[in-house]
Amino acid sequence: MTSPSNSATPDHKPRPWVDLLVSIVIPSVILMKFSGEEYLGNVNALIIGLAFPLSWGLFELIRYHKKNFIAVLGLISVGLTGGIGLLELDAGWLAIKEAAVPAVIGLAVLISTRTRYPLVRTLLYNPSVLDVSKIHQSLEESGSVDEFEERLLKASYFFAATFLFSSIMNYVIARWIVVSPSGTQAFNEELGRMTLVSYPMIAIPSMIMMMLIFYYLWRTIRRLTGYSLEEVMAPHLAEKEKKKSSSGSATEK
Template structure:
C-alpha cells in the first residue's frame, strides 16, 4: 500500500492562497463589470476551500483545525449567497476560535489534551527524553500541573481571537450580503484579520511555548537544543 507523502508546512503559500488571492478577488473583481457579487464570492471562497481539500486529500491526515477552516469558508459562502443578515458573519467569525478554545479546555478532561497535540508532541519536542528526565527528577506531577496552566493560556489566546474577530467583523462588514460592497468589506476583513488577529495570536502561542520550555528546563535541566525534536 502506497504511503501518503510527508506534509511540509508552507506558510507563504497558505497566506497567498487563503488570504491574499481571496481578498484581491473580493475587493477588485466583485463589481458588476467583472465577476459580479455572487461570482466574485464563489471564486474567492474557492481558493481556501480548494486548498484545504487538497491538503486533506493529498496527505490523508485528519486535521481538526483544517476542518474548522473548511466549515468557516462554507458558512461564509452561505451567508453571502443566501444574503443573510451580516450579524451572522460576526457570530461565525467569533464562533470558530471559540469552538477551538472550548475544545482545548474540554480536552483536559480526556486522556488526550489538545495542548499535547499542539505543542508537546514528538514532531516538536523530544517527548521520550523529557518524560524520562521528569521521572528521574520525580517531577511528573509538577509538569502536568504546569501543562494544565499552559492549556488555560492557549484557551485564552483563542478567546482573544474570538473577541477580536467579532469586533472586526461588526466594524468592517456593514453592507447587505449579496452585494459587491459586502464582498469588498469581506475582502478587507480577510486581509486585516491576519495582522490584527492572527499575528497577535501567534505571538501568544509562542509565549506559551516559551513558558512550556522554561517549565521543562526548570524541572529537568535540559537545554532548548536538547528539548527540541531532532530530525532523523
C-alpha cells in the first residue's frame, strides 16, 4: 500500500482579489477606523491590522512553498512597519523603510545580472511561462543567442528601474501622508491611508511597467525566432489554452 508523497505541494493559483482584500483593504480599514480608544486602541489596531498581511504571507510561504526573495522581503517589511509603530520610533524611519525594501530588490536584480541566474530569467524567461528549450534551440540555429542575451540584460535593467521608481514613490508618499508621531491614533490612520494610496499610485504603475518589460522580451523572441506566442508558451499553459478553446467551441455548438 503506497501513501501519497508528503513532498507534493498544491498548485498555487493566483487570487488577486483575496490578496488585495487581506493585504490592503482590511488592514487599512482597521487602522483608519478602529484605532480609537473606544474601539481597539492604537496598539491593538496596529497589531491586528498588520497581522492580516503578515499571516497571509506566511500562509502562502508555508502552504505553497513560495520561498522566494521578494516574498521574504515583503514579510520583513510588514514586520518592520509594526516594529516602528510599537517602539514609537520617529515616523521618518517609516519613509526610509518604505524606500529601502524596493531599493534592496532593485539592487538584487542588478547583482543577479552578474550571476548565472538573473532574476528576469527566473521570473519571466523560465520553463513555467515559456518553452525555453524550444526558444533556445531556435536561437542557436539562427546564431542569435548573443543578441538575445544582450536584450535579456536590458530587460534586467528595465526591471531594476521599476523598483527604483517604487522606492522613490514609496518615500515621497510616506513623507507626504505619515506625519504624526508613531504610537498614536493619527499615525495608525495615516498608515492605513498610505497603504490605500500606495496601491493605485505605486503597485499599478509598477505592474504596467513589468507587463511592458515582458512585451519587450516577447517581441525580441518573436523577431529572433519567428515563433508566435502560442508556439512558445510553456507546454502546460498551451494545453490549458487548447482546453479553453475546445470547451468554448463546444459551448457555442
